[in-house]
Structures are given as structure tokens and as C-alpha cells.
Amino acid sequence: MKTLTGAQMMCEALLAEGVDVMFGYPGGAIMPFYHALPEYPELRHILVRHEQAAGHAAEGYARTSGKVGVCVATSGPGATNLVTAIADAMMDSVPIVAITGQVVTSLIGKDGFQETDVTGITQPITKHNYLVTDVRDLPRVFKEAFHIARTGRPGPVLIDVAKDVQNARGVFEYPESVDLPGYKPNYDGNRRQIKEAANLLNQAKKPLIMAGHGILLGHASVELREFAEKTGIPVITTLLGISCIPEDHPLSLGMPGMHGWVHVNRAIQECDVLFTIGARFDDRVTGKLDTFARNAKIIHVDIDPAEVGKNVITAVPIVGDAKRVLENLTEIVNANEHSEWLNHIRDIQATRSKRQRDPESGMFTPHHVYAEFTRIMQGEFRVCTDVGQHQMWAAQLIEYMKPHTHITSGGLGTMGFALPAAMGVQVACPNEEVWAIAGDGGFQMNLQELATVVQESLPLKICIINNGYLGMVRQWQELFHERRYSATPMWSPDFIKLADAYGIPGVRVERAEDVAEAIQQARSTNGPFLIEFVVEREVNVYPMVAPGASISDMFEDPSEVEIEDVVAVK
Amino acid sequence: MFAMKHTLVALLRDQPGVLNRSVSLFRRRGFNIESLTVGHTETPGISRMTLVVDGDTTSVEQVIKQLYKLIDVLKVSDVSQDPNVTRDLLLVKVYAPPAKRSELMQLADIFGAKIVDVVPDAMMIELSGSPEQLDRFVDLIRPFGIRELVRTGCVAMTRGASTVSGPYQNQEFRAA
Ligand SMILES: Cc1ncc(C[n+]2csc(CCOP(=O)(O)OP(=O)(O)O)c2C)c(N)n1
Numbered sequence: 214m215k216t217l218t219g220a221q222m223m224c225e226a227l228l229a230e231g232v233d234v235m236f237g238y239p240g241g242a243i244m245p246f247y248h249a250l251p252e253y254p255e256l257r258h259i260l261v262r263h264e265q266a267a268g269h270a271a272e273g274y275a276r277t278s279g280k281v282g283v284c285v286a287t288s289g290p291g292a293t294n295l296v297t298a299i300a301d302a303m304m305d306s307v308p309i310v311a312i313t314g315q316v317v318t319s320l321i322g323k324d325g326f327q328e329t330d331v332t333g334i335t336q337p338i339t340k341h342n343y344l345v346t347d348v349r350d351l352p353r354v355f356k357e358a359f360h361i362a363r364t365g366r367p368g369p370v371l372i373d374v375a376k377d378v379q380n381a382r383g384v385f386e387y388p389e390s391v392d393l394p395g396y397k398p399n400y401d402g403n404r405r406q407i408k409e410a411a412n413l414l415n416q417a418k419k420p421l422i423m424a425g426h427g428i429l430l431g432h433a434s435v436e437l438r439e440f441a442e443k444t445g446i447p448v449i450t451t452l453l454g455i456s457c458i459p460e461d462h463p464l465s466l467g468m469p470g471m472h473g474w475v476h477v478n479r480a481i482q483e484c485d486v487l488f489t490i491g492a493r494f495d496d497r498v499t500g501k502l503d504t505f506a507r508n509a510k511i512i513h514v515d516i517d518p519a520e521v522g523k524n525v526i527t528a529v530p531i532v533g534d535a536k537r538v539l540e541n542l543t544e545i546v547n548a549n550e551h552s553e554w555l556n557h558i559r560d561i562q563a564t565r566s567k568r569q570r571d572p573e574s575g576m577f578t579p580h581h582v583y584a585e586f587t588r589i590m591q592g593e594f595r596v597c598t599d600v601g602q603h604q605m606w607a608a609q610l611i612e613y614m615k616p617h618t619h620i621t622s623g624g625l626g627t628m629g630f631a632l633p634a635a636m637g638v639q640v641a642c643p644n645e646e647v648w649a650i651a652g653d654g655g656f657q658m659n660l661q662e663l664a665t666v667v668q669e670s671l672p673l674k675i676c677i678i679n680n681g682y683l684g685m686v687r688q689w690q691e692l693f694h695e696r697r698y699s700a701t702p703m704w705s706p707d708f709i710k711l712a713d714a715y716g717i718p719g720v721r722v723e724r725a726e727d728v729a730e731a732i733q734q735a736r737s738t739n740g741p742f743l744i745e746f747v748v749e750r751e752v753n754v755y756p757m758v759a760p761g762a763s764i765s766d767m768f769e770d771p772s773e774v775e776i777e778d779v780v781a782v783k
Numbered sequence: 784m785f786a787m788k789h790t791l792v793a794l795l796r797d798q799p800g801v802l803n804r805s806v807s808l809f810r811r812r813g814f815n816i817e818s819l820t821v822g823h824t825e826t827p828g829i830s831r832m833t834l835v836v837d838g839d840t841t842s843v844e845q846v847i848k849q850l851y852k853l854i855d856v857l858k859v860s861d862v863s864q865d866p867n868v869t870r871d872l873l874l875v876k877v878y879a880p881p882a883k884r885s886e887l888m889q890l891a892d893i894f895g896a897k898i899v900d901v902v903p904d905a906m907m908i909e910l911s912g913s914p915e916q917l918d919r920f921v922d923l924i925r926p927f928g929i930r931e932l933v934r935t936g937c938v939a940m941t942r943g944a945s946t947v948s949g950p951y952q953n954q955e956f957r958a959a
Binding site: 337340394 | 796799803804807808848849851853854856857887910
């Protein structure tokens with residue numbers, strides 16, 4: 214029988230799992246793996262400039278492709294640099310496998326050079342993790358890791374492999390199946406509960422569907438649409454649920470929550486049944502919990518039993534896979550129309566949309582940029598956003614038509630996410646137009662990845678919304694901290710020159726009239742392109758629910774903000 | 784009876800870090816754990832953890848569901864509502880000059896405790912029983928002067944022929 218080194222086994226395992234690309238950064242403790250890599254040309258390795266970016270790129274890849282993303286780092290600082298991305302993947306249930314090198318077994322626990330207890334560090338932020346100290350465990354561990362990452366509620370799994378294990382030799386037999394008696398995800402919702410949900414939905418006068426990331430992760434967009442169309446129930450999409458239903462669909466209402474739309478939050482407060490699938494009632498969605506959806510019976514579908522009943526009291530809990538549960542429900546639920554209810558919500562929307570969507574006169578605001586985006590692109594793009602005001606505007610103002618076209622860091626809110634995640638998205642979709650949209654702050658958190666973009670010839674389009682501030686924090690300071698702009702005004706380098714230094718062409722846009730042309734120029738450029746939009750400095754994201762307030766209390770422009778009230782609930 | 788305290792029994796695969804994972808989970812989620820014991824079971828490779836949680840400050844259902852999310856947790860049962868035997872083990876070293884000794888020995892006798900060590904002015908007593916029994920015993924001997932005291936925390940087993948180790952997966956709380 215043929216024997217392999219541990220490092221070769223790792224490569225074989227990756228191949229067996231259908232991996233064709235990984236994002237990583239070498240170092241002492243992972244060198245045997247990198248030594249083996251050239252023997253496996255099917256495994257494309259993308260060298261990032263910082264391990265955090267490797268993690269986010271793996272996430273971007275996973276979030277778009279539906280496959281498991283893989284990132285690799287050495288021990289110690291390499292591994293700790295992955296931590297933020299792993300936490301991000303955990304919060305957003307993204308299937309990634311992080312492979313790290315570890316010091317040799319005899320040094321573990323002795324504070325060896327570049328030793329960190331990365332399995333200890335990542336225990337609370339991984340779905341599961343492993344430290345491999347025996348080469349015989351490698352095949353089983355890889356098999357289990359990929360299985361755990363991609364099944365049930367997806368999530369990050371870390372495999373820490375001691376360097377001597379990578380060098381050791383052993384017989385490679387990849388297991389066909391896993392034996393994890395403590396891990397049996399439940400895919401089929403309980404029949405009785407599904408029936409109960411159908412009854413509740415049949416009787417509802419003002420039902421509402423809240424669709425979350427679970428729809429996208431469970432590839433249930435089609436099923437969601439069929440269900441909504443049969444029942445005539447309007448759909449709201451959480452930040453991570455965006456793009457699970459085409460936004461021009463007559464039943465699609467938009468986003469709820471802190472920066473959601475007034476008509477959407479109003480619908481939540483008025484609805485009698487809130488049918489939530491694959492969303493976890495994050496505080497950014499619910500606002501003050503005890504006033505949230507107070508007239509509604511809640512049906513909650515989630516693959517993770519621990520989510521059901523965690524934050525809100527549910528009338529009907531269903532533990533199962535979004536796709537299967539929706540299929541079963543669609544079969545038994547009555548066809549219906551809720552035109553009166555829908556019209557009522559649309560009426561609320563109509564009285565407000567103008568004020569919310571129109572940029573204030575004479576100013577060059579991000580609203581112009583996003584409006585042009587939507588107009589020019591006609592839904593044919595994928596967008597990765599960073600974190601901050603531009604992220605909320607991108608969620609509010611751009612129209613997404615196809616699943617997995619809006620990729621963002623929702624749960625952790627990780628600045629620096631957009632550029633590396635977009636690299637992963639572009640790798641997953643080499644022939645599509647991928648845009649990274651970041652603020653001037655967040656862009657500077659991982660801008661070193663411009664080099665990776667060039668080295669790998671990724672044709673991605675980068676858009677910086679430069680308002681000269683850490684905008685979202687400045688907004689909070691303006692509203693809740695007496696306008697004390699502490700540490701939020703931000704100097705930036707000349708982004709166009711910077712891009713130029715990396716060999717990336719770009720333009721700066723300072724007037725609304727020039728937006729369309731710049732976008733067109735980016736699109737027609739073969740290869741990466743950067744646009745810096747220098748926008749009005751102090752524009753705020755509205756509507757808004759103050760942190761800790763009820764979603765019934767939204768304000769739509771600064772004149773409505775009563776600072777004392779806001780400070781009181783903070 | 785209002786079960787303020789809940790006794791949970793969890794079966795775990797003996798994998799590296801499994802205890803740390805559980806404890807870290809309680810800390811992270813802010814669960815208030817009163818006592819926790821772990822030891823071997825009748826099946827090699829499987830450990831049994833007994834947990835007592837304060838059901839007033841911690842949602843027992845969430846503890847169970849979160850525990851199930853750990854890959855190496857096979858089964859979790861809340862045995863508080865079932866007739867069960869719960870035992871805690873106590874070792875206590877009491878100040879016991881010769882004049883007090885017989886009184887102490889009488890007390891020990893009433894509680895079914897054992898004297899496991901005697902020196903001229905101290906005595907070590909061992910007692911196992913329900914946590915409440917142990918509390919009462921400690922209250923009674925406190926006036927003598929306690930020099931050192933240690934308790935193991937609870938272990939529990941339901942009465943009757945059925946066992947918690949039955950089928951590992953509990954339908955309601957399957958892992959995801
Ligand atoms: C890593 C990290 N550090 C800090 C924050 C806190 N934070 C949230 S939004 C924000 C401001 C973002 O500013 P910028 O990137 O310029 O985007 P803008 O809000 O102006 O669109 C900050 C600092 C964060 N989310 N992530």
C-alpha cells in the first residue's frame with residue numbers, strides 16, 4: 214500500500230472534498246504542506262497579503278458558491294490573524310475550513326517558537342475544531358471537518374496540524390463516511406408542527422414572511438418564492454437574506470430593523486403571523502425585544518434547534534432545512550391572496566419612499582452612486598460591502614435580483630471585509646462582474662489585498678465611498694454623543710495614486726453627473742478598476758431605530774431625533 | 784415542587800478538549816452553573832457529566848440546546864422531574880479536641896457519615912448524600928470549627944430500570 218506524508222494526505226483530502234482553490238499564507242509550521250502543494254496542480258493556492266484576508270476570501274468564496282471555502286495559515290501569528298475571519302464566519306454561518314500549522318508535537322505546551330493554542334482560542338468561534346497530533350487521524354479529521362462545516366447549520370471548522378504530523382508518513386485511506394453519533398442535523402421539520410404552521414398561516418389576516426440567511430445557505434430561494442406566490446404573503450429580507458427574492462418581485466418589501474424601511478418595520482408591528490425562516494432575531498432586527506412583533510404569533514423555521522426560542526417566544530417552532538420545510542408547507546397550505554394587507558403596506562411605503570430615497574438637493578451623496586449602480590447594472594453583478602453607512606445604503610438602495618449577489622458581514626460587522634471577500638467571490642465567479650464597496654475607513658483595513666488582486670489577475674471593481682469620516686460612528690456621535698466627533702475624522706491617502714502604485718487604474722468622482730461615466734469606465738476596463746466617490750461628508754443613514762429602542766419608533770430625518778429620548782434608551 | 788435548580792445529565796465522547804468546550808460554552812453564554820462533575824461510564828470512551836444549573840437565572844432549555852451543538856455531546860437529559868438519586872460527597876476536617884470527640888461521632892453516626900482520620904485535635908469525616916443532607920450536616924458541625932471542607936458536586940441517576948444512556952439522540956434537541 215502506498216504511504217504518503219501527512220502533508221500529501223492533507224492535499225489528497227482536499228481533492229477528495231472537491232476543493233479546487235484555497236487562500237493562504239505560508240510560514241514555518243505549515244511548510245511541509247506548502248512543500249507538497251506543487252505536486253497537486255489541481256489545487257489552486259492564492260497568496261494573500263494578510264491571513265485575515267485569506268479567511269474573508271474563503272468566506273466570500275463560500276458565500277457565493279455554496280461550497281466550503283478553505284484558508285491556510287501558519288502557527289502563531291498566522292493562525293491568530295485568521296481569528297477575525299473565523300468569528301465572522303461563525304456569526305454568519307458560513308462554511309469554511311481553516312487549516313493551520315502547529316509547532317511540532319514535542320514543543321506543544323512548551324511555548325515553542327510561534328506556538329499559540331489556536332484550538333483553545335477558536336473554540337467559542339468555530340462550529341468545531343481539531344488539533345492533529347497523529348498522522349493516522351488526518352484523513353478522518355479532514356472528512357469530519359468538511360462534513361461538519363457544510364451540513365446542518367453551516368459554520369467554520371479549524372484543523373490545526375502539528376508540523377511533525379505533516380512530515381510523518383502513513384497509509385492514506387480516505388473514509389467514505391463519518392461516524393459522529395453526537396452530530397445528526399435534523400432536516401425534515403416535524404410534520405405535526407408543519408401542519409400547525411399551515412393552519413396558522415391559513416387563518417392569518419396579516420401574515421408576513423421574514424427570510425434570512427438560511428434561505429440562501431439552504432438554497433431555498435425558489436421554494437421561498439413558490440411559497441410566497443401561492444399564499445400571497447409578502448416577504449421581508451434581513452440584511453443577510455437580501456437577494457433571496459428578486460427585489461422587484463411584487464411581494465418583496467425590503468429590509469427590517471435598525472436601518473430597515475418604515476413600511477417593513479410597521480408591517481412587523483402590525484402583522485398577526487410572522488413566519489420567520491433562517492433568521493435568528495438579531496438585536497439589529499428586533500430592536501427592543503419586548504415590543505417586537507407584539508401582535509404576531511411567530512412561526513420560526515431554523516436548522517439549528519438552539520435558535521428556536523433563543524430570543525423570541527415562538528408559537529410554532531420548526532427545526533429543519535428551509536428548502537424541505539418550505540416544500541412541505543407549500544404543498545399543504547391554502548392558496549390565498551392578501552391584497553388588502555399588501556396594499557396597506559404599500560400605501561405606507563408610498564408616502565415615504567420619496568423622502569428616503571431622494572438625496573438631499575444639490576449634494577453629492579452615496580444615494581446618487583447607488584441609484585446609478587442599479588440603473589446601469591440591471592441586476593447583473595455581485596456586490597460585497599464593508600461595514601458602515603455605505604453598507605446600509607448598499608442594502609437599502611441597490612436592487613438585487615439573483616441569489617448570492619449581496620455579500621456582507623452581517624453578524625460580526627467586520628470592517629475590512631469587502632475587498633478580501635470580493636476576491637473570494639470573484640474566484641468563485643470568474644466571469645461575472647464583482648464589486649467591492651467600502652468606506653474610506655474599512656478600505657484601509659485590508660487595502661494590502663490590492664496586491665493579491667493584481668497578482669491573481671482578478672478583474673474586480675472597487676468602489677470607495679469616501680466621506681472623510683468613520684461615517685457610521687460619526688453618525689452615532691452626531692445623534693447620541695452631542696456631536697463630539699472623537700476619533701472619526703479620517704485622513705486618507707490619494708486612493709487613485711495608491712491604486713496606481715499597485716498597477717490598478719482608477720478615477721475619482723466628485724460630482725453626481727460623473728457617476729455613470731465612471732461606472733461605465735470600470736465596467737469596460739478589462740481587469741481591476743477603482744473608483745473613489747468623494748461624497749458629502751455628513752450624510753446620515755435613515756430611517757433609523759435608535760439602539761435599544763422599539764422598531765415602532767423610527768425616525769426618518771434629523772429633525773425627528775429627540776436626543777434626550779434617544780440617550781435615555783441607549 | 785418548584786424546581787429552581789435543575790439537574791442535567793450529559794453523555795460526552797472522550798475527545799480532547801470536550802470538558803473545556805462545555806465549560807467554555809457556559810461561560811460564553813453566561814449560564815450560571817452551580818456544580819459540575821465528570822467521570823467515566825459503563826461504556827469505554829463515554830464520559831458522563833452531571834450539571835446543576837440555577838433555573839431561575841439560566842434558561843435550562845437553552846443550556847440543553849447549546850450543549851447539543853457541541854459535536855462530542857451525545858445526549859443531554861434534564862432529570863430534575865424524574866424520581867432520581869442525587870449524591871454529593873463531602874470530606875470535612877473538624878477541630879475535635881478529645882472532649883468534643885464523642886459528640887461529633889454521635890452526629891456523624893446519625894447522618895451515616897464515616898470517620899476516616901483522627902489525630903489528637905482533629906477529625907476527618909466523610910459523608911455522601913443529597914446536597915441538602917450535606918448542607919444540614921455542615922450546619923450542625925460548624926460550631927465545632929471547620930478547618931477544611933471539600934465537596935465533589937452532584938452526581939445523579941434516575942430511579943427504575945430505564946437509563947439516560949438509552950438511544951443517544953433525543954429527538955427534540957438534535958444537534959445542528
Ligand atoms: C474591525 C472593526 N473595527 C471597528 C468597527 C466599528 N465601526 C463600525 S462602522 C465604522 C465606521 C466605518 O467607516 P467607513 O469605513 O469610512 O464607512 P462609512 O460608515 O463612512 O460608510 C466603525 C469604525 C467595526 N465595525 N469593525
